[in-house]
Amino acid sequence: MKDEGPMTNESETTWRRDPALPYQRMDEEAIVVDPRTRQVHLLNETAARIWELLATASSVDDLVATLADEYEGASPDALRAEVETFVSELGGKGLLTPRGRA
């Protein structure tokens, strides 16, 4: 079968954290170490929670839905904007792997 590659529609794209990257929770925060780039990344409380959720492939919709449940009263639109920005940022740093939704 021909491999058509990942789908490009943002809402259909799922993301997963690079499963081999070393990380550690530090109370509410988390540290991610990337030996390939010699960078260390400090994730704040919310970012650390998203990092945990990204252990399994998730779309922005998935993440927003989970966080909306957990953070009662958060504006869905604001949440979506933050999550999109953050996921894009982590993806740009090579910490996430994008995949087309199956």
Add this chain to the structure above:
Amino acid sequence: MIPREPRCQDEAVAAGPDGQALIGRMQEWAYQKLVPLNASIEITLRCNIRCLHCYNFDRDEPRAACDKPELSTEEILALMGDLRAAGCLFLMLTGGEILSRPDLFVFLDRARELNLAVQLLTNGTMLRPGVAARLASYENLHGVSVSLYGATPEVHDAITQVRGSWRRTWDGVQRLKGLGVAVRLKFIVMRQNAHEVEAMRAQGDARGFAYMVDLTITSRHDGSDGSLATRVDRTQLEQLYRGPLRDLAIRGKTETTEDSFPCNCARGNVGISATGDVVPCVSVPWTAGNIREQSFADIWKSAPVFQQIRGFKMADYAQCTPCAHKNHCQRSRGAALTASGSYTGVDPFVCATAEVAHTLADERAALEAEGPAAAPVVRARLAVVR
């Protein structure tokens, strides 16, 4: 409400958990919370070279027949899981020579699954092309440290007692570096190679390697002290510190306070010997328990040795507290313990090093007070000593 916008703060980090602000913050967190963030496992004592200064045991003598067997593959894999559960992030695998264990890659596979950042300590002689390429394929390989004992094969090989080891080590580290692995050299300075220190550093610089210089030689964990015959004497130490190691000697002082005095032993650091003994740091042979008899978590939490170490105050280091040179001292608890038999004792060589560093710092301060005109005179004097 979402408590905080998700943010990622970045920082460059060298090959090792040392120095940078984010890593420093994490180390401080581990120290305060008693999280074994940095663990070292001595996966074997077997080695293919026989260094004169080896701190494990005298490699020119037969080992005692009553030695316990080394940890099995399964025991080390289980230990890695226990360390991760306790909060470990930086895992150092050391030896002996780690590449003499054929199951090294089984451990690296497990470390990757556990999201551990791995550092390796090897003599580099077994880093053949296939091995180097395989090591370089691990995304979680945080760095590799390799020791060198001379700028020439004659000097290095006389210390390892294996002809060709200098060449094989250099071939190995250059191969690994060429594959993008962060390699850090350790130049161990001894009586036998002190005259080559400048050349060793020049080789490291010319070939683009990060390196550290270490003069610490201790007696062995088997109780023998033949290794000490390789240690530079006081005269050599002073010549080195006034000459090719001057930049290290005048790094400046660190104010000693109750908070700054204790090290990370048994707080953010832990070591596990090749036979399962749990120690505060791999260079400090003070056994808190053995993982074959007790879980790692129990030893870490409640072993009397660890409780005692965590409870030490600056005043307990009776010889250090009143010392005039303590702000210039690179304290080493392993050296102190093996030299004096006491964790809170001292190693006279470390004391001498602090004294020389203090003298140099004072001379430098006096020089700066006199103004720039004084500098050429002193530089000429140092050149003579050198």
